[in-house]
Amino acid sequence: MPRIPVHTVDNAPAASEQNLRTLEKKFGKVLNIHGGMAHSPVVLATYTAIQGAIAEHGTFDARTREAIALAVGAVDDCSYCQAAHTVGAKAAGFTEEETVAIRRGDADVESKLAALLEVAREVAGEVGEVSDATWDKALAAGWTDVELTEVFAHVAVNLYTNYFNHLARTDLDLPAAPALA
Known part of the structure; x- marks a missing residue:
């Protein structure tokens, strides 16, 4: 309620x-x-x-933005955001199985995107901290320091909505995201 x-x-x-x-x-x-x-x-x-x-x-395409949102929603355990961004990610070209893999942190997405999502997960889960190893892995995968900095804005807006949903206890008005096994 x-x-x-x-x-x-x-x-x-x-x-x-x-x-x-x-x-x-x-x-x-x-x-x-x-x-x-x-x-x-x-x-x-x-x-x-x-x-x-x-x-x-912003410079990220819809696919990348939705993948970041799915990763952050999973880190923050926001069922509303996971549902909303599952819908958005499917519209951006991901399969339902890929949305689940992204939320789980599985490496089922291409390695460049997986490296970016690891940065996003650490920003969200470690209060902004990202290890040098994770940062360097993302640079080695082909992301620039400008793009890795942009991740912060995407994480921030998703944290904002995740926290709001937790605070307000927003009722789900979208199909629920598939359960993570």
Whole structure:
């Protein structure tokens, strides 16, 4: 049961209405996470600002972004984000089995992406710390230090949503991600 109301465009606080309309248009409906964030306009505005910065300046394709989100959602045990990004990852070209492998941390994805996801997992799970071995492995796999730094923004927005979902206890309004065996 959620701790806070999930708003629609029609009953959201005025300061959240435009951001909520934009997200509704993007996703085809108001997702529970966005409707919950709308309860506090600063929460929704911060989320959309981070997403806007990533959209404007980010260099990763949808496939890479979704893989990072799946990895972070698994580290943080956020069932809502794992569900949402399983849907997004499948739309970006991953199979359901690949989404499970990414969440588990299996090396079933190509080695360059696996090295990047290891960086993302450490950032998320180690409060920003990444070992030299993990960093160097990602550089050796072909990622640049600029790209490895960009991972931080992607991890940050996913931590933001993961933590919000834990705080608010957002109800799942998407198909649940497959269980990790």
